[in-house]
Amino acid sequence: xxxxxxxxxxxxxxxxxxxxxxxxxxxxxxxxxxxxxxxxxxxxxxxxxxxxxxxxxxxxxxxxxxxxxxxxxxxxxxxxxxxxxxxxxxxxxxxxxxxxxxxxxxxxxxxxxxxxxxxxxxxxxxxxxxxxxxxxxxxxxxxxxxxxxxxxxxxxxxxxxxxxxxxxxxxxxxxxxxxx
Amino acid sequence: xxxxxxxxxxxxxxxxxxxxxxxxxxxxxxxxxxxxxxxxxxxxxxxxxxxxxxxxxxxxxxxxxxxxxxxxxxxxxxxxxxxxxxxxxxxxxxxxxxxxxxxxxxxxxxxxxxxxxxxxxxxxxxxxxxxxxxxxxxxxxxxxxxxxxxxxxxxxxxxxxxxxxxxxxxxxxxxxxxxxxxxxxxxxxxxxxxxxxxxxxxxxxxxxxxxxxxxxxxxxxxxxxxxxxxxxxxxxxxxxxxxxxxxxxxxxxxxxxxxxxxxxxxxxxxxxxxxxxxxxxxxxxxxxxxxxxxxxxxxxxxxxxxxxxxxxxxxxxxxxxxxxxxxxxxxxx
Numbered sequence: 001x002x003x004x005x006x007x008x009x010x011x012x013x014x015x016x017x018x019x020x021x022x023x024x025x026x027x028x029x030x031x032x033x034x035x036x037x038x039x040x041x042x043x044x045x046x047x048x049x050x051x052x053x054x055x056x057x058x059x060x061x062x063x064x065x066x067x068x069x070x071x072x073x074x075x076x077x078x079x080x081x082x083x084x085x086x087x088x089x090x091x092x093x094x095x096x097x098x099x100x101x102x103x104x105x106x107x108x109x110x111x112x113x114x115x116x117x118x119x120x121x122x123x124x125x126x127x128x129x130x131x132x133x134x135x136x137x138x139x140x141x142x143x144x145x146x147x148x149x150x151x152x153x154x155x156x157x158x159x160x161x162x163x164x165x166x167x168x169x170x171x172x173x174x175x176x177x178x179x180x
Numbered sequence: 181x182x183x184x185x186x187x188x189x190x191x192x193x194x195x196x197x198x199x200x201x202x203x204x205x206x207x208x209x210x211x212x213x214x215x216x217x218x219x220x221x222x223x224x225x226x227x228x229x230x231x232x233x234x235x236x237x238x239x240x241x242x243x244x245x246x247x248x249x250x251x252x253x254x255x256x257x258x259x260x261x262x263x264x265x266x267x268x269x270x271x272x273x274x275x276x277x278x279x280x281x282x283x284x285x286x287x288x289x290x291x292x293x294x295x296x297x298x299x300x301x302x303x304x305x306x307x308x309x310x311x312x313x314x315x316x317x318x319x320x321x322x323x324x325x326x327x328x329x330x331x332x333x334x335x336x337x338x339x340x341x342x343x344x345x346x347x348x349x350x351x352x353x354x355x356x357x358x359x360x361x362x363x364x365x366x367x368x369x370x371x372x373x374x375x376x377x378x379x380x381x382x383x384x385x386x387x388x389x390x391x392x393x394x395x396x397x398x399x400x401x402x403x404x405x406x407x408x409x410x411x412x413x414x415x416x417x418x419x420x421x422x423x424x425x426x427x428x429x430x431x432x433x434x435x436x437x438x439x440x441x442x443x444x445x446x447x448x449x450x451x452x453x454x455x456x457x458x459x460x461x462x463x464x465x466x467x468x469x470x471x472x473x474x475x476x477x478x479x480x481x482x483x484x485x486x487x488x489x490x491x492x493x494x495x496x497x498x499x500x501x502x503x504x505x506x507x508x509x510x511x512x513x
Contacts, residue, residue, distance in 0.1 A: 012257070012260055015257075044263060044264055044265065044296065045213065045263045045264070045265040046263065047263070048234075048256045048257055048260040048261050048262060048263050048289065048293070049256075049260045049261050049289035050261070050288040050289040050292055051289075052261075052263055052289070052293065053261075053264070053289065053292035053293050053295075053296055054292065056296075057296075091292060091295070092288070092292065146326075147288060147326055148288045148326060149287060149288065149289075149326070149399070149401060151326045152319055152326070152329065152397055152401040152402075153401065153402060154320070156402060
């Protein structure tokens with residue numbers, strides 16, 4: 001094969017979630033904490049880069065929160081999201097405005113929690129979370145990156161959406177579609 | 181994209197397998213997860229050195245595994261940090277009971293994954309220290325950014341700390357030495373062309389035929405400035421001046437001058453840069469007492485070069501001169 005023009009995308013995140021999907025059948029036989037831990041360990045060992053460690057930490061902390069339960073109430077699901085967010089912030093030490101996944105994740109978790117606390121359905125809360133994540137992603141466009149590899153671009157990082165915030169939006173969209 | 185590959189998915193494993201076949205007397209390849217160890221690992225009562233990073237920088241790090249340098253290296257996907265399970269398994273495999281030093285280049289992914297690996301190893305009772313290398317003067321250092329990148333000084337730190345570990349130094353001593361090398365070394369690079377990551381299939385950035393990028397990173401991250409192409413002498417000056425000013429290197433200092441190819445620049449051109457750098461340093465009263473010239477920390481097929489200066493003292497010089505026997509660097513052994 002002298003010339004290669006790959007049609008298949010093999011980005012880091014794609015590689016990680018393909019590996020998760022391959023383990024789906026096995027994971028579904030266990031409790032929620034174990035499922036989330038399985039997702040975490042798979043992402044940690046297949047994604048690489050900062051995203052692997054950060055999303056791995058998110059799912060690992062969420063698994064601690066979920067424990068050995070086999071059902072989560074919308075409130076308990078929110079607590080797992082919060083614990084995951086805290087894990088990402090503690091590992092990556094990023095804050096709102098650094099142009100990272102936190103810019104989408106933090107508002108999404110907050111919107112979800114507020115919706116549940118004000119008596120909204122799971123579906124409504126997830127849809128609020130998606131909208132907040134999307135707005136967070138949009139807010140990263142004009143920012144100058146202060147964390148991660150994009151920070152080396154300095155001023156030149158402005159004008160582009162943050163890839164971590166983008167993948168966070170995709171995760172919440174997927175959750176909203178699946179749990180509907 | 182025109183590359184000598186079979187498929188982008190398998191390039192790292194196939195390349196590492198070839199490296200292992202070529203140097204089976206020095207190194208051993210492990211595939212699940214992927215890491216490379218010294219053939220004779222673990223060495224009892226010696227501090228073990230583990231490094232790693234994205235692939236595409238060969239011979240770093242896999243080519244620096246062997247006597248007098250690294251005990252293990254963990255290659256990630258091209259330009260992507262390896263994962264904690266690789267680093268954890270490598271750490272366990274080379275631990276000789278005297279602790280393990282992780283030498284980490286300052287990129288967010290590398291730092292986070294090595295932190296997780298160190299947590300895992302410590303939980304199993306292995307003593308682990310980590311030193312983060314950040315010698316690239318092209319990046320503005322600030323509390324609010326990811327900080328300076330780890331580049332050329334990494335190669336020098338791995339060689340010097342490898343020698344110290346062979347000489348029987350403790351984990352704390354080798355870690356302090358690694359900090360010292362990082363604190364005494366400064367680098368800057370430039371690119372004449374971009375490079376193509378195999379699974380991306382197109383060049384990382386566009387650089388017109390008559391332009392160059394000063395302050396480039398080893399993943400093709402743009403640098404300080406882009407300008408019209410200049411002569412080798414002028415480019416050498418552009419790279420060396422910020423390095424000298426940053427430490428600063430002063431008249432009377434003894435230094436190791438390391439001129440590195442980004443992968444696509446041949447030795448013929450590299451020695452032109454070396455000659456000019458040597459002349460500039462000599463004029464400034466800075467004495468070049470040791471040298472390294474060649475492709476040691478590359479960026480795939482990118483054309484360009486980087487310069488690293490390391491301030492030497494008798495301790496660092498002695499450790500630099502100590503025997504080393506690896507696929508990528510060998511003398512005195």
